[in-house]
Amino acid sequence: MSEIVTLRDGTQQTSENSFTVINGENGAGKSAILRIISDAALGLDASRSKVFASAIGIDQVGSVSRTIAISGTHNDRFPLNSGVEFRLNSNQFDLMHFYYYGPKQSGNYTSVSKASNTIAHSLLSDEQSSGFPSKQLTALLEFLGFEPEVRIVVQTGIRIKRREEFEYLLALERHLRSVQAESSMPSKIPQSFEFSISQASLLSERGAFRNLLGSRYSGAELSVDLRAERTIQVFDGPLFSILQQASSISLPQTLANFISLGLLTSKIVLFRKSTRNEVRLEDLSSGEWQLLYTLMNLSINISPDGLILIDEPENSLHPHWQTEYVSLVRKLISHVRGCHVIIATHSPLIAASIMPSDGNLIRLMRNHLSGQLYAHMEETAYGWLPSDVLQERFDLDSARPPELTRAINTALRLLKLSSEPTDNLRQAAEEIRKLKRYLPAHDPLLPAADAIIDIAFPDEGGPRDKPHRGE
Incomplete structure (x- = not known):
């Protein structure tokens, strides 16, 4: 079964440089797809990402003047070259209009x-x-x-x-x-x-x-x-x-x-x-180094109709800088036109920074049993709260720690069956009692947690003597 996904919607009214944000679980193939796109833009016949290359075809509309790859991770799939240096072992690829700015170079860490x-x-x-x-x-x-x-x-x-x-x-x-x-x-x-x-x-x-x-x-x-x-x-x-x-x-x-x-x-x-x-x-x-090194070189070396591929830029960046990242990239390439920025990220803050006029989001999913890769274009989540982005765009039911989420869900499932204080309900409520003390005093989950504990321990009246964080 084949699926066609347009990374840049030609019918959508976009700004003069467009953005696509790709998200997906670990192992979905985000970094590999960036490599395949890079190879296609450079006119290379074969891609190193053989696991996905045979199943993915790239149709390119128009020409790419140069490709700039930016990485926040040592495990990116971008090809290696000698950077600004020309050596006796440099090859044809080192002459191509491909520029890599990230934590590795020529197989080693970027010193x-x-x-x-x-x-x-x-x-x-x-x-x-x-x-x-x-x-x-x-x-x-x-x-x-x-x-x-x-x-x-x-x-x-x-x-x-x-x-x-x-x-x-x-x-x-x-x-x-x-x-x-x-x-x-x-x-x-x-x-x-x-x-x-x-x-x-x-x-x-x-x-x-x-x-x-x-x-x-x-x-x-x-x-x-x-x-x-x-x-x-x-x-x-x-x-x-x-x-x-x-x-x-x-x-x-x-x-x-x-x-x-x-x-x-x-x-x-x-x-x-x-x-x-x-x-x-x-x-x-590390965060200052990453922004200075990657974005300064990007701004100087980008050209009109360039392709910019960015893999996990959120690494080493404080959440405040993650919210500013897309805006920074937008500003630093504002002197050129016709560029397409493709960002693979796990950050809801970056995903929520894409304006409707910028472009779109792509959700990438992979069935690890069949190997089938699925992709779905979605509207932007500009201005959304991180919790809403995580739920609606990253398929995360809850941003809370899994221990607390499991205990609450177990208790609610048991209460649907019976309102009696069974041993299983008491066990779940005991876990909630232990974990809820770390919640802030204004957390909307507290009334539900207290109600579960009151039902599980009716004779105790609930453990109200333990203060919550912030009280």
Whole structure:
């Protein structure tokens, strides 16, 4: 039996970027479906998610300019690539317009160093297809409590310090041309990158640059001010002087290319809005790190008609930030049009943030016995209480702890049969007596719990002597 589900309803009046939220129980295949959609958008014939790929077909309407994958979980199914780095083992996939921002990279965890290099590369590159989103990035930094300014400390990289730089760069240039010749897809590698390889090869034979590569160079600083348009202030240093004298392209783009080559690495410094205290990337909380790393790169690198796939963004986010998440994404891509954002989530707060003008919800269900996958399009739950979203959109009968729910349901089922204080009713009421003390004093379940206890223990008059939480 086949089923057709439209992720983006063409008859629905939507805003200029649309959203689809997919929810479903663990094992329903949400992450796998994101991978299948990603592979289809990239024109890949086979998907790694073989369990579901054979049963799911993707019909794509229109073209996708680029695919950006964001993950809040280490167990996402997104394909791996080398990020902003180009290496001797990079392949055709590393050239495709696919961008991954999440907790893993090249099979390993995304380290602070990798995240810093990715952010620095995005901020410094001149290759944005839709202009630089200063307004959007300012909103993100202010949301996180930072000034709209990013300090980048550039240092010599470590990738080739143990090799002969000249030979390595020649090999890298040959490898890039070979991979480009084999690929039939448009490349995300900027035209200036190949020039930077040749430039680096020449510089590697000069004494001043070789001395920097071979030393423990403390680094040079530059500041990216986002208050109006992107303004980059460069502080004097020997590295910048050498690069500016040797290059015909802009210094920021040269630095971005040299980061991709592994010749340079970077550190990111932010400034607290209230105190101007410096905060390094490694000092951020997990939630701050996740929002800064993923959404800053998203806003800079998204292009019109892009596809944005987001897997479990609620991880590490306080409920307040979960309620703000969709609004943040909406704001950070507001400078482009025609994008489709697909979010797989377990969070009712995120599901309740999708406006009717944004798009729709998809409920995903899988019969684990037959393997049949079911999907149902639903109206949005914008503005609903979390308890209503859990019940109506996540099929959760109650958001209360299962022990209390079972005891209440057992007692009610017994009372339907008889109002006599049987042993089974007393056992259920005893459990309710033990658990109800943790409920807040205003909880609407308390009168029902007290009534059950009164019926089960008529001679005691109910355990009213035990205070509830909040009394």
